[in-house]
Amino acid sequence: MQEQTVEPLSSSAAARQAETAVQQPSAQAGLSLPVAIGLIGMLLASLSAILNQQVTGQAMTDIRGALSIGHDDGTWLTVLFEAANVAVMVFAPWFGVTFTLKRFAIGAMLATMVFGLLCPLAPTLPALYTLRVLQGLSGGCLPPMLIIVALRYLPPKIKLYGLAGYALTATFGPALGTPLVALWTEYVSWRMAFWQIVPLGIVSCVAIHIGLPQDSLKIERFRSFNWTGFITGFPAIAMLVVGFLQGDRLDWLNSGFVCVMLYGGTLLLVAFLINEWHHPLPFFNLRLLSRRNFAHGLLTLAGAVVLLTGVAVIPAQYLANVHSYRPLQTTPLALLVAIPLLIALPLTAAVLNIRRVDYRWVLAFGLALMAATCFMGSFVTSDWVRENFYWLQSLQIIAQPMVIVCILMGVTTGLPPTEGPFASAMFNSLKTFSAAAATGLIESVGTAREHFHSSMLVDRLGNTMLVTSQSGDASHGFGELAHRIHLQAVVLTSADLYRLMAGIALVLLVLVPVLPVRIYPPWSTAPSSR
Structure with missing residues (x-):
């Protein structure tokens, strides 16, 4: 991990146009109280969007039951939301700069709240589909705004703490989803899965209105709007998300619909x-990938999102399938990770803010911990209950902040605010797309491995089934044996998924001494790197 000094990236035509659109305040001016309130409001808006996504997705079984929606039709409630949510993140930063960050963020938050209020009141299933798409569009506009605001307003001394705040949307928000699902579905009403965003949304809108400065509208930017990029990019991302999320249910490439979605x-x-690559004002400034740390950050981000999804989904699915846990019973496991992250994230930022600390070693240690956690999880047996996962999840409290904050540091250090919209579009869209792809990957691998283990167990227990069939109560014997085979297949599949996650963590770990270069905290006057 040798130190390198590199030159700043030469400005492109897109960066020059963005520079005229985003006027940056003095980086050394300090953080005023109103702007701090505005930043907190933007964080709450982004967190509310993530919670809305997580809670409605996890509460979908109760939502389908309350609305008498079948499983196949119900899957589209999640798929349509996710497709719109991911696709809009590519373009939200451009519209945020054009309509001003303050107006755009408040408008998106208000729209998300209104659509959330209307969803449980939808008279028909097509109307509910439409509302979910619209809520996905409005909610997806919020997280990208947070990085732009952080790069623009945070002084160098506290920039890493601001990035740690953004990391809450990738770690704390998803972990808090399960407890909220348990609270609403068990004690209040399934409708609260949609309506929960209203109080937090109102607070965030007030804070953003009070704190963020009001820029002037830049409607003239529509004269150079990248129509080709919009017309090709939006359906491309949406189709791929639909293909990944419906692939397991429709048997992947054996389905003509999935083939159209993926290939198209x-x-x-x-x-x-x-x-x-050729447009003068792109949504994605692909030339940013010439920065080694930026390219490494995006590559590691994709793998890290798969890891974060896996370490959350695997124990939850195991406990639900093997021991019939509902969200209420898995809540302590989720809270064990969520609450300490409020302390672990700023502590990690404080460590990285020390000039002599090399962020690559911190990232490597975090990835090693995640690999160790997944390796230990691969020894799962049918006797494991919630308490057996506590020690595994405890390591995630240390590992997750190290990985996510280091990725954010590598991507944003040395990045001027004029390039913030490009970085935000690429970072957030990749993060949410990777989450959708991870869901499809885990479902597909899980289904394939469960079928494999079930077949192997049936082959090995063929004689036992023959003996059982000769007993007095053959149907009961077959049923009990089939249930035991299913449970054991689930256990073995969980172990396989943990091994897969450990392998991904090790691959990311190998990249650390190869690709990224030494960088210093934002406040340091030392040269930054690409």
Whole structure:
């Protein structure tokens, strides 16, 4: 991990146009109280969008039951929301700069609240689908605004703490989803899965209105709007998300619909990326990838999101399938991670803010902990209950902040505010797309491995089944044996998924001494790196 000094990236035509659109305040001016309130409001808005996504997704079983919606139709409530949510993140930073961050964030938050209020009141299933798409569009506009605001307003001394705040949306928000699902579905009403965002949304809108400065509208930017990028990029991302999320249910490439979504989305994505490379004002500034730390950060981000999804989903699915746990019973496991993260994230930022600390070693240690956690989880047996996962999840309290904050530091250090919208579009869209892909990957691998283990167990227990069939109560014997085979297959599948996650963590760990270069905290006057 040698130190390197590199030159700043030369400004492109897109960066020069963005510079005229985003006027940055003095970086050394300090953080005033109103701006701090505005930043907190933006954090709450982003967190509310993440919670809305997590809670409605996890409460979908209760929502479908309350509205008498079948499983297949109900899957589209999540898929349509996710597709719109991911696709809009590519373009939200451009619209945020054009309509001003303050107006755009408040408008998106108000729209998310209104659509959330209307969802449980939808008279028909198509109306509910429409509301979910609209809420996905409005909610997806909020997280990208947070990085832009942080890069623009945070003084160098506390910039890492601001990035740690953003990391809450990737760690604390998803972990808090399960306790909220348990609270609303068990003690209040399934409708609160949609309505919970209203109080937090109102507070965030007031804080943003009070704190963030009011810029002037830049409607003239529509004269150079990247229509080709929008027309190719939005459907490309949406189609790929739909393909990944519906792939396991529709049997992947054996389904003509999934083939159209995946192949068509891939072709449109290639066209979008070619256009972005040549367009003077792109949504994705692909030339940022020439910065080694930026490229490494995005690559590691994709893998880290898969890891974060896996370490949350695997124990929850195991406990639900093997021991019939509902969200209420898994809440202590989720809270064990969520609450300490409020302390662990700023502590990690404080460590990284020390000039002599090399962020690459911190990142490597975090990835090693995640690999160790997944390796230990691969020894799961049918005797494991909630308490057996406590010690595994405790390591995540240390590992997750190290990984996420280091990724954010590597991506944003040395990045001027004029390039913030480009970085935000690429970072947030990749993060949410990776989460959708991770869901499809875990479901697909889990289904394949469960079928494999079930077949192997049936082959090995063939004689036992023959003996059971000769007993007096054959049907009961077959039923009991089939149940035991299913439970054991779930256990073995959970172990396989943990091994897969450990392998991903090790691959990311190998990249650390190879790709990124030494950087210093934002406050340091030392040269930054690409």
